[in-house]
Amino acid sequence: MFLTISTTGTSGRPATDLGFLLHKHPDKAQQFSTSHGTAHVFYPEAGEERCTAALLLEVDPVALIRRGKGKGRGGAPDSALAQYVNDRPYAASSLLAVAIGSVFSSAVKGQCTARPELTGERRPLRIEVPALPARGGAELVERLFAPMGWAVTAEPVALDERFPEWGDSRYVSLVLEGESTLRDALRQLYVLLPVLDDAKHYWVAPDEVEKLLRFGEGWLEGHPEQRLITNRYLARRWGLTRDALERLALARLAEADDTEAEQLDNAVDEQADTEDKPVPLAVQRREAILGALRAAKAARVLDLGCGQGQLVGELLKDQRFTEIVGLDVSMRALKEASRRLRLDRMTERQLARLQLLQGSLAYTDRRLTGYEAAVLSEVIEHVDPPRLPALEYAVFGAARPATVVVTTPNVEYNVRWETLPAGRVRHADHRFEWTREEFRAWARTVGERHGYDTEFMPVGPDDPEVGPPTQMAVFCKRDRNEPPKSEPPKHETPKEVKAA
């Protein structure tokens, strides 16, 4: 919420010209009302040799929240506690950028009615932003500002000196020194402060693309980080999706647990591509699954844990699949799936083949009985091992489709991923990753218990040493007349009532 802009000068070219350029008199303290609080402009020093203008934005934290759209319950647009205790009043966030744009609007436009000749001049400038939120750290700050010729000093700020083990915060103390027109410097701050902040709870005006083009003129076109800047600047608008109801509910549950919302709300990957790298593996996996379903002559199929509907989309393309059910526990994933599959544009006939359902494999579900095949593609590894037996029973014991296709990562292959540090799983939410032996042992046990024969297939390049990246099991229900050795699942019966 605070930054200073200094310049130096001589008697012929006094530093106090800064006052003309900013359109703010150096001997006055002025205040401006902005949408998030009051902005103050004053000059700690104003001499011929040195002149410093300070912009201080007094964010009204209570108003910041109460401005939220909701009435009554919760009140705020995102009624998570993060809204109430946040760094906006202190950090040089996107709110400060907005203030720059409005308080120094003529300077940003490069207008100076009193001294128009000053606007094009490059001057020695020193800009200090003591608390700059910088996702990407000091190193990124350097990469963003240096290409415009700034000498960048970005000092990391410790989170809390009493707890050195917590490490650095996401703030840096920034000093930029160099020669630039004031207009360009302000425009760069206007764009780059929010880019570095990269906050999720930020509102974006509809003309943001146009603004970016305008303010980036002259420096963004050739900027080596142009893509990152553009992505982050514009990507913030997707932060708005946090307001979706299903996300709020999860955020509240996270809060009840003193947990960050992202820890629970991770069913939809924020990154555009949810697939493993390299992407072709996902394609190969879907091909393998489709192959297994076709071989089983299944027409009515369940995609259990359908996520954002990639496999459902493939199934829809093949008319032999006459009834397709995509089931997921995440409402957000289902919403995303219906968006991707363009459910709203499907004809009645197309829609008749497809159902997207919220459901959970931790429970038996009558809606899932009577299908010919079920797919569990990259699902089991997202279930805590103690809860796998429930899933087994729900699928193999209760739903009992004739064919079940299960895919899961082969952990042995992880050594072949160059980017994956040793010992790490492929996705943060993987509760386990199995070796080929572990997977097969599990599959055979499940098959025996519920009367299915099992067959295993590699997906992706079958490495002679570590096997394929993805492993697949196809379970075939044994003939009805050859009943399963139906031991009940291996759990103990809790006593409901003590026998007398």
Next chain:
Amino acid sequence: MTTNATTLAVPDLCLVVLVGATGSGKSTFAARHFKPTETISSDFCRGLVSDDENDQSASKEAFEVLHYIVGKRLEAGRLTVVDATNVQPEARKQLVHIAREHDVLPVAVVLDVPEDVCAERNASRPDRAALSRRVIQRHQRELRRSLRHLEREGFRKVHHLRGVAQVESAEIVRERRFNDLRHLTGPFDIVGDIHGCRSELESLLTRLGYALQRDEAGRPVDAAHPEGRTAVFVGDLVDRGPDSPGVLRLVMGMVAAGHALCVPGNHENKLGRYLKGRQVNVAHGLAETVEQLEREDAAFHEKTREFIDSLVSHYVLDGGALVVCHAGLPEKYHGRTSGRVRSHALYGDSTGETDEFGLPVRYPWAEDYRGRAAVVYGHTPTPVATWLNNTICLDTGAVFGGKLTALRWPERELVDVAAEQVWYEPAKPLVSEAPGGAEGRPLDLSDVTGRRVVETRHLGNVAVKEENAAAALEVMSRFASDPRQLVYLPPTMSPCATSKEDGYLEHPKEAFAAYRAEGVARVICEEKHMGSRVVALVCRDGEVARERFGVPDGVPGALYTRTGRPFFDDAGLTRGVLHRLGLGIEGTGLWEQLDTDWLLLDAELMPWSLKAAGLLRHQYASVGAAARTVFPGALAALESAAARGVEVSALLDRQRERATDAAAFTEAYGRYCWPAGDRGEDGLDGIRLAPFQLLAAEGRNLALLPHDEQLAMVDRMVGEEGGRLLAPTRRLVVDTGDEASVAEGIRWWLELTAAGGEGMVVKPLGAHVRGEGGKLVQPGVKCRGREYLRIIYGPEYTRPENLAKLRIRHLGHKRSLALREYALGLEALDRLAAGEPLWRVHEAVFGVLALESEPVDPRL
């Protein structure tokens, strides 16, 4: 049978189909004998779909509506009358079908009045005056043709009223269904499958306290209980065993004397057919019975035949709380009458498959059972009688050398006697689990999803919204512990009313005043520990944990968070904490004192930083770091400007205050952070656990105990454990009506919070308290300290202008939520204590989680 009497008997649940030409007086008849809501007329339905009751072109749609309504009423178990001509067989066929679909009896009442009368009545009605005489004639012809076929069409009773006089003098008498014995409240002793084991039956009845009566030959012919208890036999009295006639003689005697009730088993059914001379396959033990019966006289045969004939497939007893039948019965069949109800009651449901022994594979109907009534049955031999979803199978294979078992109702105690020998070799080994398998199977989605209404003992019905259930489903499925261990989730708690004291948003004065106003004289102030909530399920050992709660790997219990997630990722730490808790409980003798092998506790685990590290770093410490970094420069700049004579003094003062507030904020959260915890069982260094409430033990909901008693037990635990892990909870009892006591409570709170405490919770001392007017009072309110609240409302909340705004906070929803969650939590504990099925406990627990996702101001 066709009756001509003017007294018409109809079962109290049936479908009454009126049959008669237009103008025969059906509507008048219906109005005279039935409630308006019981009668659905085709004219009314025509009106519904076409705005014209006489619009014959709307008949198809009108009957669809009629059938739909009739179906819904029958489903709900309500007698229903169809007022339509019903003179065509096709129309009646559909109604008979609907009745069968809902397992109720169809009854026909024929209004057979002369054509002239019909014509006259129609003529007097303006809307029907134009009706052609030929329509009436056609109806009459169709009626005549129909009369002979009505019974064959499936009507169980046909009442034929001939002429106007008979129609007008007819009286309807509603008869209780045979299976409806709700007025009998027992107590009962329900006896499992006997299969001719007469001697074991004598022993069992004697053990149950019955006095046997014998005839001259010394054969038992009756047994009566001195306290007037009633025996109920679940059927399969006969076959396979050594003395089926002896069993029949005793049971028939008891039934005749009113000392017992009996429902038929499949074996009685077959014997009945044999005795009637029908062709039956003399197998599965019938041969033995036939041979034994040969020694009995014809009179006994006849008596047996009559007895079996008289048996009703199932009984609904004890106000509807108990259903007894031979092979089990899903809820929708309770009290119903149809072929398939009888068939299910006698034979159960089968999947259509046969097993390796050639026997039909039985469908595990009890797994799906969610009914309120307990279903007690037999039929499937199992080694031990076990409750499953409020059903229990009492066939413990007496004839195969197992036991003969009885259930005392309503005590729910099992009493058994061992078989004297193996009387008959089983075709296959007894299954090792109760029918329907182990409860290790998952719960059903329909137990939790959609809009639900959970019935609670303490607050009536609590509704759970669909969208909240959806959010809870995701967390429950993806993150929570196994539902078998997740037997409780703690409710949210409301703060006290907003204070008007200078500088305070919350102040204990408000809490004391509120309780006083509700008539609660004594409250307990408990220190509020600032850490992370943890529910601890502590078992005596790993074996108990596995047996009772399905905990794997010998871990003696479970620790989970407010949303049911396992508290630690590390099993070692879990074991370590459970071990220390176990030491405390063991040393105190609480296992014995509470007669339990497990204990459920509510507690707070400190430091806060242990679990909330991510939140602290990304949110709280970040704010502190930004503030700490920005103010020195900003203040220096303002001071320089001021020195130059620029008027910034007000701004400077304000920024100085803000800097101070920000420092206080950093100070506030820092108090709850310290390095603690490592991996493994010995990694407990620095961790503190403060149990503050006992929740439940085997058979008991402890949350209803007064708080001082509970905390006294907790104190002893802490003492026994040596205070290495466990921390006590400081408290003070305040008399809300005594000013000095209230002042002392306030002083206590001020001291507590001045020393850095989070604050306190004020609870009615009696824990579960109803105020004046019987309304449940808040189980507790929190009064958080002035400094602590900076973490919640932001560093600068104490500034007067901010406080003024923040004082406008709406507590109503939070308070209602707190009460509803409290009631659901108690309900879960009550159900757990009562040994109710897992789905019932889970329903309430899931409800708490769902309500936690309701939108409410998170700062409250």
